[in-house]
Every structure is written in structure tokens, then in C-alpha cells.
Amino acid sequence: MTALVYVLAVIVGLAAGAVGVGGMLGIGMTWRLPALLPLGGVSLVLDPLAGVFLALVGFAAVPASLYALGDTRRTPRGRVAYLLFVGAMAVVPLAANALTFLLAWELMSLASYVLVMHDRESREAIRAGWVYAVMTHAGVVCLVVGMLLLGTWTGSFEVGAWRAAALAPGARNLVWTLLALGFAVKAGVIPLHVWLPLAHPAAPSHVSALMSGVMIKLGVYGLIRISLDWLGDGPAWWGTAILLAGAVSAVVGVLSAIVDRDLKRVLAFSSIENMGIILIGLGAGVLYHAAGLPALAVLGLTAALYHAVNHAAFKTLLFLGAGAVVHATGTRDMDALGGLIKRMPWTTACFLTGAVAIAALPPLNGFVSEWLTFQALLQNLLIERPGVNLVFALGIAALALTGGLAVACFVRVFGISFLAVPRSDASARAHETEVPPRLAMTMLAVACLALGLGATAVAPALARVGSELIGVVGSLALGDALTLDVSGNFASLSVPVVAVALTLAGLGIVGGLAITGRGRVRRYETWSCGRMLQTPRMEYTATAFANPFKRVFHFFYRPVEQIDIAAHPASRLFVQRIEYANPTRSLFDDWLYRPLLDSVHRSVRVVRVLQSGSANLYLAYILLALLVMLVFA
Amino acid sequence: MTSAPITTATNFLAFLGLVSTLLIVWRQNWPGRRRLFIVQSLLLAALAAIIAAYAHRPELFLVAAIVVLLKAWLIPRILGRMAAGTPPRPVTPGRSAGLSLLAAGGLIVAAYVIMLPVTTVSELPTEGGIPLTFAMALIGLFVTVTGRDVLGHILGFLMFENGIFGLALLATYGLPGIVEAGVFLDVLVVVLILEGVVLQIRREHDSIAVDRLRELRG
Structure with a gap:
């Protein structure tokens, strides 16, 4: 029975993915069921932008469901909620009137709440669920109020009428602010992110994968819709608001990720960082659009969409990998992991691929989208307004800092969790996962x-979606089959060439070492400062790795x-036990x-x-209220 | 001032209804209050019958019959069953009805003030009774508010409902049949449910005094 649900989810995912790709390629569809509900009924429209996000939902749901299928005993609860979750996420990008959108959105939120x-x-899960419910409903309140205002002022709850209506600037800004707040909560934008690092670790791993890979992207979807459509x-x-929010989210997200010891929470914070990167691209697009530079607007939007797609791929992968690790070892604490590369080689290889991709190293996909984001940002001098240029400069600085810190973060995650020797018995007894999860990863x-090597196919497709949305006539040239050319000759990148060059360089180093004879492997004990005994306690830990960052970003x-030293009763010079911890304090909890x-x-x-x-x-309150109402009504 | 017989009749009946309501406020003795409630319901049934005859609305005769059956017979019986075993007077005597009557008087004035916009525009021959029946509803709510045990609350609620019913009769010559039927069913169900609840509360706490609910505060 349980297996059947997940097989069904795989089928739903495949169907949604296929329809989504169709929509991306320009197949438009409209379904209307006006009689089903009041206020315009159910109304679904497939357009290119909806297609991108529908494909995202579908193609992320397939591996996540496959992963859940691998061990149905582990996930006995929440099958119906899972199906509803996937279904509701597929409806959100298609919804073409306020009621359909809000219903699907709320269903998605409730189903994910049940899954969290x-x-x-x-206690941790209950607290996570509570915070998630409060934050997500605060967001829904903003969305409902915003859409009702929009519906009242435009006289229609259909998005088609919203596009046609010309609202007064004040009204439009108010609606945008309300809706943007609602979507920003879901997207995990700092400082509305507090639910995210709690809820993602608490949910089962295939659900965390979908929440992080897809659900928060729907917040970006909403932001794209309200800002450009x-x-x-x-x-x-x-x-400006989107770009700055993105810059803050990117830097704060990665800074939080780099010091956390909980494997899944690190991934959750890294999701905030990546949402920040997506928003930097989107913000740039909106700024260019406002400045009357449609080609660059499309470039910024393309970078944002590309990074959204990429993040869905590698974050789903990383969460599924983390799920496999947690299942095998029973812990999420990185300081209790280690040595998994020998015990879970398949998972390790997949996780490493995801880590390299998310650290934006070539030739994987994360590199391409971050490169595109940089190219979009670097052309800001075409807008001749110093204030705007300053905003762009902040975005560039934030993106650069984030890129570097993300590499350090994933070196830490991968190195501490998978390399060296196990730091606990649980880690030493770890075993490889079943076949379906491996297949999913x-x-x-x-x-x-x-997505990295095929950049020349993906980027133009996404650029077409962007130009369709913004209304640019004619397609945007983005190079040929091998090379991406941005804005004529502003910059170009050929991922296959980079890949070949990197492979050749690697082969050259290995070959060179082999020829000169320096690559000969000599096995010997590691020098341990003269100590006789080597234990896992001498290994570098996640806490230790994070300490320099804690000092720099004090x-x-x-x-x-917190240092706790237990000395021998006879003399304090004989130390029996030292415990050291240096937890960080959240700025947002304390100050906001x-x-x-x-x-x-x-x-x-x-x-x-x-x-x-x-x-x-x-x-008596009732009587008084009645009298007051009757007298003053 | 001459006035049509219908006006005299409805005004008089509404006036008697209000008097019965005030008497309920005044009486402390439970069986007496229950009998007064029967009188009030019968007066309303008569009002319904008169308006049925005057406005040629035969279905209002049926409504009057239902009022007699339900509010003058069945519900008082259930109330009597609920009260079985409780002392006829409240446990803490000594509270005079004077203040309550004063408040009820105030509510009658309020009813006239609130209904002023209605009665000034109304052309109905029955408009004179409208503030009176509305005062009945308000005093019903007031009885609910000041009730010292569950029975007082239920009685107040029923009086409130009676007042609304009378108001509907005088202002619109009765509500549509389906609404009327729904309201009757509601009242019956409420009383039946409350009977169960009251018995349960008495079994658990040996008392139905409202003061003791304070202990449940979170």
C-alpha cells in the first residue's frame, strides 16, 4: 500500500515534468472549472514560466519518491500528506486565479506541516512544526490580504485581468509589498527564514529534499510573477529590495551553514544562501527591466531561473544523500560521523557530486548559473545611476563572498562526514543504502x-521563457552549441571545453607524477606528534573547522x-576531562x-x-456588544 | 385616538408578553419561572394566531400550534426534568430582584431607542409592539447574563428566542416556513443537548451553579 503511494507519486512527478517541459517549450494550455468553487472556480493556465516550475516539481518528485520507495518501513506516516504535497506543488505554478492559487498554496503548506x-x-519536531505553522501562516495572511486588495481594486480575481489593469502606483506598491512578504517567507528570505533551519531537518529526508528543492522555489516563482508579470x-x-534581500540571505545563509554541526541543518542554511543567489539574479533582472534594458533583464531572469533549476537538482541530491547517511548512522551530528567513504561509496560519490555542484566548481551546473548571475550583475554600468550601481556592487560583493564561503562550507561537510576514520560506533557500523535510493541519487x-555540460541547451531555453514573460520580441542570442556568449562579446564560457581542460590537467598531473616516479604510493603511519596511540579523537572536527570563521565573523x-574542566581531586594539574563548546547566538532571535x-x-x-x-x-460581553452594535449601527 | 382592532390586540399581547418577561426576572422560585415561561409562550402563540387570521397567512396557524406544542409543553417538561432534584430556590438567597428589574427597565428604554428608526418608517398596524417584543429579547439575554445556574442560562436563552420570534411576527408577519422550522428544531436540539450536559455536570460536580465554573479557568 505504502509502496503504491510512492509509485503513484513517481507517475505524478513524471507527468508533471512532461507537461512542464511542454509548457516551457511553448505549448499553452488552459483548464477551467468555474462551477467547482465560488470566486471564479478552478482556473489553471500553462505558460512557459509555469512550465519551468511545474517541470521542477515533477522532476524533483521522481527521485524523492523513488528514495522513499526504497524503505517504506522508514516512512510509514504521512503518505497521503506526501501525495497531497506533491499534487499541490504541481498546481501552484498553474493557478490562474486568486482562489485556485491560495487553495493550492495553503494545501501545500498544510501538507508539508503534517510531514514536518x-x-x-x-520535541524538536513539535517545535519545528509550531514555528513553521506560525511563519507560513503569517505569510499566507499577507498573500490573502494582498490578493483580496488586488482583486477588489482591479475588479477581478483572474490573473489575466490583473495584467491588464492599471493600478495607481501607491496601490500597486502596497499589493507588491504584501505579496512579496508572503512569498519571501516561503522562500526563506532573511530575516523571515527562521522556520527553514528547523523544519527541514525535522522532516523525513525525501520531504526535506522536496521542501528545499522545490517548495521554497515556489516563493521565487511568486516573486517573479508579482515583479515582472x-x-x-x-x-x-x-x-533593489529583491537584490538586497538576496545579498543578505546569501551571506547570512552561508555564514550560518558553515558553523552548524547538524548535517541537515547545514543543508537547510545552504538553501537560504542559494535562494539568496537566485534573488540576486532576479533583483538584477527587475532593476534592468525598470531601467528599460530588456535584454539584460532577460539575462538576470535567466540566471535566476537557471540557478533555481540547478539548486533543485543538487539540493535534492544532497538531502537524499544526507538522508542515507542519517539512516545508516542514526545521527545528524557531523562530529559523530566520518569514514563513510569506505562504508557508503555510492552515496559518497553522489554526495560529492552534489557538493562540488553547490560549491559552484566547474564543470558542474552550479558554476554555470553563478557565472551567468555574475555576468548579469557586471553589466550594471549601463544603468547610469550611482545609487543603483552601488546596489549592484553590493550584490557582486555578496555573491563573491558567498561563493568562497560556500566552498569552505562544503569542504567541511564532505571532509568531516565522509573522509578520515569514524568518530563514533554508529558511523563505524554504517552500511550502503538500498537500490532505489541509490538510483534516485x-x-x-x-x-x-x-545541466552543467548542457548549458548551451538549457540557458537559451530558459532565456526564451524569460523573454516571453518580459515581452522581448525575438529570441536572445546566447552563443552557439558549444559556447555561451553573453551580451554579444561581453563574456563567453564553454563548459565542455572547461571540462576537457580540467580532465586533461588532472590526467597531466597524475601522468607527470607517474613518469617522474614521485607518484609512487608509500604506506606509513601518520606522524602523530610522538604519541603512540592514534584515536579518532585526534581528528579535526566540524567544530574546529568552524572556529576560524567564528573568530573572523565574531x-x-x-x-x-564554554569550557568545562574536570580535574583530579588531588591536584588540579591532572586533568581528567575537558569539554569545550562555543555555540553561536542568533542575531535574529535576539534582536527581532x-x-x-x-x-x-x-x-x-x-x-x-x-x-x-x-x-x-x-x-454580559455578548449583551453589551449587541447593544453597542444596535445603538451605533 | 382610534386604532384598528388588530393594533390593539397585538399591542396588548406584546405588552402582556413583556409583563410575563418582567415577572420572570422578578420571581426567584424556579417552578414559578417555568410556569411564567409557559404563559409567555402561549401569549406568543396567540399573537401568531391573530396575525395569521389578519394577514391571511394560514401557515402561521401551524406555527402557532408548534409553539404551543414545543414551547408550552415539550420544552417546559424537559426543563422540569432537568430541574428535578434541585432546590426550588437558588442556593444563595438574599439577592433582591430590585436591581435586576431596574436593569430590565433600562433595557426596555434601550429597546425603544434602538427600534426608533424602524418604527418611524414602518407603516404596519403592528408596529407598536415591535419595541416591546425586542425588549423581551433583550431581557431574555439579560436573564442569561445574570443567571446563577445553568437553568437560569437556558431559560434566558429561551426567552431571548421567544422575543426574536415575536419581533419577527410583528415586523414581517413571520419568517419563511423553512427558517421558522429550522429555528424550532435548533431550540429543541439545544434544550435536549443541554439536558444531557446539565445531567453530566451535576453528576460530576454535584452542582450546576455557574460560580464554580470559575475554577476551570486556564
Whole structure:
């Protein structure tokens, strides 16, 4: 029965993927069921942009469901919720009126909430579910209010009418702000991200993969729609807001990822970082669009879409890999892992592919999209406004810093978790996963490679989607079959050539070492500073790796040093045990959410006076309210 | 001032209804209050019958019959069953009805003030009774508010419902049949459910006094 559900999910995924690709290539479709619901009923429209995100949902759902199929005993709960989750995510990009959109959106949120709460015994999962529910519904409130205002002011709840309507600038800005807030919560934009690092680790791994790979992308989908489509041509500050939010999210996301010890939480923070990169590209696109440079707007949008697709591929892969590791070892703490490369070679190879891709190293896909984002940003001098150029410069700096830190982050994740010797018994007893999860991860690893090497096919396809959305006449030339050329001769990149060059360089080093005889392997004990015994405790740890970053970015992490030394009772010179920890403190919890929640609690205490416990008094409230309404109505 | 017989009749019946309502506020003795409620329901049934005859709305005769059956016989019976075993007077005597009557008087004034816009534009011969029946509804709510045990709350709710029914009769000559039927069913079901609840509360707590609910506060 359980297996059947996941097989069904695979079929739904394949169908959605096929329809999505069809939509991307220009097959338009419209389904309407006006009688089903009030306010215009169900209305679904397939256009190129919807196609991209539908394909994303479909093609990420296939490996995730396949992974879940691998061990149905592990995921006994939440089968119906999983199916609903996948189905609702497939409807969101197609929805063409407010009610359909909001229903699908809410269904997606509720289903994922149930999936986050799947382990009802764990306090962590309950807390994660609670925070997720509160944040996601705060977002939904913004969306509902925004769409109702939009519907009232334009006189229609159909998106087609929204495009045609000319709203007053003030009204348009208000609607954009509300909807952008709602979508930003889902996209995990800093500082609305607090649910993300809690919810993603708490959910089962195939669900985390989908939440991180696809669901948060739908927040980006919404931002694209409101900034470039539904509300017409927006002012430049929309782009500035998106770009700056993206820059902050990218840097803060990767800084948080680099010090966390929880394998899945690192991936969750890295999702925030990648959403930031996507938003930097999108923000650039919106800014160029506002400045009347449509070709560059399409370039920025293409970079954002490309990175969204890429992130879906490698983050799904990494979460499935992390799921395999957690299943094999029973822990998410990197300081208890290690040595998995010998015990789980297949998973290791796939995880490494994902890590290289997400660290944006050539020739994998992450490199191509980040390169495109850079090319979009670097041409900002065509807008001759110093303020805007400054924003772009901040974006470039943030992107560069993020790129470097992301490499360090994934060196740490991969090195500590998979290399060296096991740091715990659980890690030493790890075993390779079953066949379906391996198949799922291999599919995604191949996708990472294909999206990198096939950049000359993918980028023009996404650029067509972008030009269709923005309304640029004629297709944008992006080089030939082997080379990507950006904006004429501004920059070019040939991923296959880079790949061949890298392979040749690698072969050259190996060959050179072999010829000169220096590559001969000599096996000998590692020098251990004169100690006789080597234990895993002497290994470099995740905490140790993170320490230099904690020092450099002290102002952000505000780490607390905790040293606990237990000495021998006879003399304090004989140390029996040392425990060291330096947890970081979240800026957003301390400076934003704690004060906010405290003020809510204070006001609730004031209101609590009304709740006296006397039934007579409560009834008196009703009578009084009735009289007041009748007298003053 | 001459007035049509229908006006005199409806005004008089509405006035008697209000008097019965005030008497319920005044009486402390439970069986007495229950009998007054029967009187109030019978007065409303008579009102319905008169309006049925005047406005040629035969279905209102049926409504009147249902009122007699339901509110003058079945529901009082259930109320009597609920009250079995409780002392006829509240456990804490000594609270005078004077203040309550004063408040009820205030509510009657409020009813006239609130209904002023309706009665000024209304051309109905029955408009004189509208504030009176509305005052019945408000005083019903007031009885609910000041009720010291569950029975008081239920009685207040039923009086409120009676007031609304009378108001609908005088203002629109009765509601559409389906609405009327729905309301009757609601009232019956509410009373039946509350009977179960009251018995349960008494079994658990040995009391149905509302004061003790305060202990449940979170």
C-alpha cells in the first residue's frame, strides 16, 4: 500500500515534468472549472514560466519518491500528506486565479506541516512544526490580504485581468509589498527564514529534499510573477529590495551553514544562501527591466531561473544523500560521523557530486548559473545611476563572498562526514543504502552534470521563457552549441571545453607524477606528534573547522565559549576531562523575534484580564456588544 | 385616538408578553419561572394566531400550534426534568430582584431607542409592539447574563428566542416556513443537548451553579 503511494507519486512527478517541459517549450494550455468553487472556480493556465516550475516539481518528485520507495518501513506516516504535497506543488505554478492559487498554496503548506510533524514524539519536531505553522501562516495572511486588495481594486480575481489593469502606483506598491512578504517567507528570505533551519531537518529526508528543492522555489516563482508579470512594469525599488534581500540571505545563509554541526541543518542554511543567489539574479533582472534594458533583464531572469533549476537538482541530491547517511548512522551530528567513504561509496560519490555542484566548481551546473548571475550583475554600468550601481556592487560583493564561503562550507561537510576514520560506533557500523535510493541519487548526480555540460541547451531555453514573460520580441542570442556568449562579446564560457581542460590537467598531473616516479604510493603511519596511540579523537572536527570563521565573523556569530574542566581531586594539574563548546547566538532571535514575541506576550497578559472565568461576565460581553452594535449601527 | 382592532390586540399581547418577561426576572422560585415561561409562550402563540387570521397567512396557524406544542409543553417538561432534584430556590438567597428589574427597565428604554428608526418608517398596524417584543429579547439575554445556574442560562436563552420570534411576527408577519422550522428544531436540539450536559455536570460536580465554573479557568 505504502509502496503504491510512492509509485503513484513517481507517475505524478513524471507527468508533471512532461507537461512542464511542454509548457516551457511553448505549448499553452488552459483548464477551467468555474462551477467547482465560488470566486471564479478552478482556473489553471500553462505558460512557459509555469512550465519551468511545474517541470521542477515533477522532476524533483521522481527521485524523492523513488528514495522513499526504497524503505517504506522508514516512512510509514504521512503518505497521503506526501501525495497531497506533491499534487499541490504541481498546481501552484498553474493557478490562474486568486482562489485556485491560495487553495493550492495553503494545501501545500498544510501538507508539508503534517510531514514536518511526522515524528510526534520528538520535541524538536513539535517545535519545528509550531514555528513553521506560525511563519507560513503569517505569510499566507499577507498573500490573502494582498490578493483580496488586488482583486477588489482591479475588479477581478483572474490573473489575466490583473495584467491588464492599471493600478495607481501607491496601490500597486502596497499589493507588491504584501505579496512579496508572503512569498519571501516561503522562500526563506532573511530575516523571515527562521522556520527553514528547523523544519527541514525535522522532516523525513525525501520531504526535506522536496521542501528545499522545490517548495521554497515556489516563493521565487511568486516573486517573479508579482515583479515582472501580474502587476505590470514595476518601479526600480522592487528590484533593489529583491537584490538586497538576496545579498543578505546569501551571506547570512552561508555564514550560518558553515558553523552548524547538524548535517541537515547545514543543508537547510545552504538553501537560504542559494535562494539568496537566485534573488540576486532576479533583483538584477527587475532593476534592468525598470531601467528599460530588456535584454539584460532577460539575462538576470535567466540566471535566476537557471540557478533555481540547478539548486533543485543538487539540493535534492544532497538531502537524499544526507538522508542515507542519517539512516545508516542514526545521527545528524557531523562530529559523530566520518569514514563513510569506505562504508557508503555510492552515496559518497553522489554526495560529492552534489557538493562540488553547490560549491559552484566547474564543470558542474552550479558554476554555470553563478557565472551567468555574475555576468548579469557586471553589466550594471549601463544603468547610469550611482545609487543603483552601488546596489549592484553590493550584490557582486555578496555573491563573491558567498561563493568562497560556500566552498569552505562544503569542504567541511564532505571532509568531516565522509573522509578520515569514524568518530563514533554508529558511523563505524554504517552500511550502503538500498537500490532505489541509490538510483534516485544517481539520477540527480547525472542531472547536475548534464545541466552543467548542457548549458548551451538549457540557458537559451530558459532565456526564451524569460523573454516571453518580459515581452522581448525575438529570441536572445546566447552563443552557439558549444559556447555561451553573453551580451554579444561581453563574456563567453564553454563548459565542455572547461571540462576537457580540467580532465586533461588532472590526467597531466597524475601522468607527470607517474613518469617522474614521485607518484609512487608509500604506506606509513601518520606522524602523530610522538604519541603512540592514534584515536579518532585526534581528528579535526566540524567544530574546529568552524572556529576560524567564528573568530573572523565574531560580530555576526557572537559565540559563547564554554569550557568545562574536570580535574583530579588531588591536584588540579591532572586533568581528567575537558569539554569545550562555543555555540553561536542568533542575531535574529535576539534582536527581532524575541522582542516581538515579548511584546505579544505583554499585550496578551493585558487582554487576559477580560478572561475572568465568570460565565456571566462572558455572556454580559455578548449583551453589551449587541447593544453597542444596535445603538451605533 | 382610534386604532384598528388588530393594533390593539397585538399591542396588548406584546405588552402582556413583556409583563410575563418582567415577572420572570422578578420571581426567584424556579417552578414559578417555568410556569411564567409557559404563559409567555402561549401569549406568543396567540399573537401568531391573530396575525395569521389578519394577514391571511394560514401557515402561521401551524406555527402557532408548534409553539404551543414545543414551547408550552415539550420544552417546559424537559426543563422540569432537568430541574428535578434541585432546590426550588437558588442556593444563595438574599439577592433582591430590585436591581435586576431596574436593569430590565433600562433595557426596555434601550429597546425603544434602538427600534426608533424602524418604527418611524414602518407603516404596519403592528408596529407598536415591535419595541416591546425586542425588549423581551433583550431581557431574555439579560436573564442569561445574570443567571446563577445553568437553568437560569437556558431559560434566558429561551426567552431571548421567544422575543426574536415575536419581533419577527410583528415586523414581517413571520419568517419563511423553512427558517421558522429550522429555528424550532435548533431550540429543541439545544434544550435536549443541554439536558444531557446539565445531567453530566451535576453528576460530576454535584452542582450546576455557574460560580464554580470559575475554577476551570486556564
